[in-house]
Amino acid sequence: MDDLSRQRQLRLERDALAxxxxxxxxxxxxxxPAEANGEYIWECHECGATRFP
Incomplete structure (x- = not known):
């Protein structure tokens, strides 16, 4: 994982806590939290459902 990907992951985790x-x-x-097409979304890793905040 490169630095940019790691920063995005940390930001998503921080936002989820907030x-x-x-x-x-x-x-x-x-x-x-996940990112799709430059937008932040919620994603279920169990069934794959997504929703916008």
């Missing part, structure tokens, strides 16, 4: 982390509407697992 906000309420939603549960996936499909499977009820806790969603994780």
């Amino acid at each position: 906000m309420d982390v939603p549960n996936c509407p499909a499977c009820l697992h806790q969603m994780e």
Whole structure:
């Protein structure tokens, strides 16, 4: 992982701690912050569902 990727990951983790982390509407697992097309989204790593904040 390069420095830029690591910085993005740390920022996503920091933002997740600062906000309420939603549960996936499909499977009820806790969603994780992710980035898609330059936008931040919530993504469920269990079922793959995504949602915008």
